[in-house]
Amino acid sequence: MRDRVKTGIKNFDAIIAGGIPRGNQVALAGGPGAGKTLFSFEYLYNNAKEGNVSLMFSLEETSDMIIENAKAAFPDFNDIDDLISQNKLVIYGSEKTGQYVQRDTDGGSYSFNELVSGIGSLVSSYNASNLVIDSITVIKLMIKDKLSYRQLTMDLINNLRSQNVTSLMTIELDTATKEEIQFKSEFFMYDGIISLYLEGEGNNRVPILEVIKMRGSDHSFSTYPYEIKSNGIKVLSLPQMND
Numbered sequence: 001m002r003d004r005v006k007t008g009i010k011n012f013d014a015i016i017a018g019g020i021p022r023g024n025q026v027a028l029a030g031g032p033g034a035g036k037t038l039f040s041f042e043y044l045y046n047n048a049k050e051g052n053v054s055l056m057f058s059l060e061e062t063s064d065m066i067i068e069n070a071k072a073a074f075p076d077f078n079d080i081d082d083l084i085s086q087n088k089l090v091i092y093g094s095e096k097t098g099q100y101v102q103r104d105t106d107g108g109s110y111s112f113n114e115l116v117s118g119i120g121s122l123v124s125s126y127n128a129s130n131l132v133i134d135s136i137t138v139i140k141l142m143i144k145d146k147l148s149y150r151q152l153t154m155d156l157i158n159n160l161r162s163q164n165v166t167s168l169m170t171i172e173l174d175t176a177t178k179e180e181i182q183f184k185s186e187f188f189m190y191d192g193i194i195s196l197y198l199e200g201e202g203n204n205r206v207p208i209l210e211v212i213k214m215r216g217s218d219h220s221f222s223t224y225p226y227e228i229k230s231n232g233i234k235v236l237s238l239p240q241m242n243d
């Protein structure tokens with residue numbers, strides 16, 4: 001049996017045959033406000049609660065913002081501060097991660113030389129078994145050259161695989177709905193893709209999720225609505241079990 005890392009998100013692990021295969025690097029894609037940050041936070045929180053060091057590397061929000069938003073969305077997670085003080089849940093917000101992304105002296109382009117090795121060092125110094133990078137798209141926006149972006153992402157993925165850390169990397173899509181979605185070639189690099197959407201109109205928009213691929217797993221191809229509740233995310237319909 002392959003060693004799997006549970007997300008702990010209610011009804012989600014059953015969809016992916018019990019959890020994410022350990023060491024997999026999974027893209028968590030979705031439009032603006034689709035729930036990427038909250039989903040990935042809960043993955044880390046649940047694993048931290050199990051005693052496994054879980055690291056959030058955010059290029060988007062400060063540590064305070066991440067913690068504040070998570071507490072507001074999940075008021076029942078009342079031990080977030082304890083897990084942080086025990087270094088089980090490690091939040092590296094943009095106030096700390098900025099040093100890995102520096103403008104060159106000419107001011108025109110960004111330098112990412114330290115990013116891959118920097119994330120790798122953090123994972124090993126904290127002995128993290130679970131990682132979130134929020135978001136990969138920030139890096140993409142700063143790199144003008146497509147080939148350099150793919151090379152950097154590939155280096156990052158290979159490095160993290162070799163460290164056997166199980167990661168979710170968020171990717172911002174331009175659209176929120178499933179119909180309009182286009183998966184670009186960069187997605188082939190990842191071991192898995194989870195996609196979050198908002199469907200419906202106006203006040204009736206509901207979040208849904210879909211597993212596009214998960215290497216090493218006989219996963220469901222259905223789409224599932226989910227809810228953000230005070231005690232965590234809950235996927236609403238259980239998958240059809242195979243015969």
Ligand SMILES: Nc1ncnc2c1ncn2[C@@H]1O[C@H](COP(=O)(O)OP(=O)(O)OP(=O)(O)O)[C@@H](O)[C@H]1O
Nearest residue numbers: 030031032033034035036037038039072073228229
């Ligand atoms: N308690 C809650 N109940 C229901 N929905 C909530 C709750 N708290 C937040 N949300 C929803 O979650 C969304 C934000 O989720 P999150 O920050 O994870 O999205 P995201 O995909 O990371 O967004 P972004 O593209 O801005 O990074 C909010 O727009 C809101 O619709």
Ligand SMILES: [Mg+2]
Nearest residue numbers: 036037060134
């Ligand atoms: Mg976000």
